[in-house]
Amino acid sequence: MSLHIHNVTFDCADARALGTFWGELLGWNVYYDDDPEVVVAASFPSSGLGLLFIPVPEGKAAKNRQHLDLSPDEGTRDEWVERALGLGATTVGDHRTPEGTGWVTLADPEGNEFCIERGAAETGPRPSRAFRITT
Structure with a gap:
């Protein structure tokens, strides 16, 4: 099941x-x-x-306990951050490093947080993180 x-x-x-x-x-x-x-x-x-x-x-009362991590299929992390800001998102935290790694935490127009990370075009293919838990 x-x-x-x-x-x-x-x-x-x-x-x-x-x-x-x-x-x-x-x-x-x-x-x-x-x-x-x-x-x-x-x-x-x-x-x-x-x-x-x-x-x-009721309105949002506290920080999200979960959020979406977004990764571009096309373009760069920075291009997508600018797109999100242009659509009405706000920056919550900028965790980009001078070396180009990192992510940006944003909030949608109602304060729900999400992150934009680098995509495969910037990082190369990522190894699978698939896990299967059995009991």
Whole structure:
């Protein structure tokens, strides 16, 4: 038996605005109807991972306990950081080094943190980190 991750869900104030930010950043499609929830996915119906935005009345109260680490398929980390900032993200922490390694921690327009790391074009292929846990 196994499970797969269907959606990563974000509580938010404005699902359409936040979904639009993430759709633009990732180059994914934004889906909504009369329901207040918004899905962002590469395709719909999505057979892969999607982002689900659900409006809630309370605001973000603390630092995220989880976040997304993004790595470019094309272009450089720095180009994607500039793109995210242009879409409305803010810089939380810049962990780039003079040698070119590191990442940038950003926050989306509602304060949800995410990191942009270097991609394979800058680092070369990464070794697999696949683990299988059995009981």
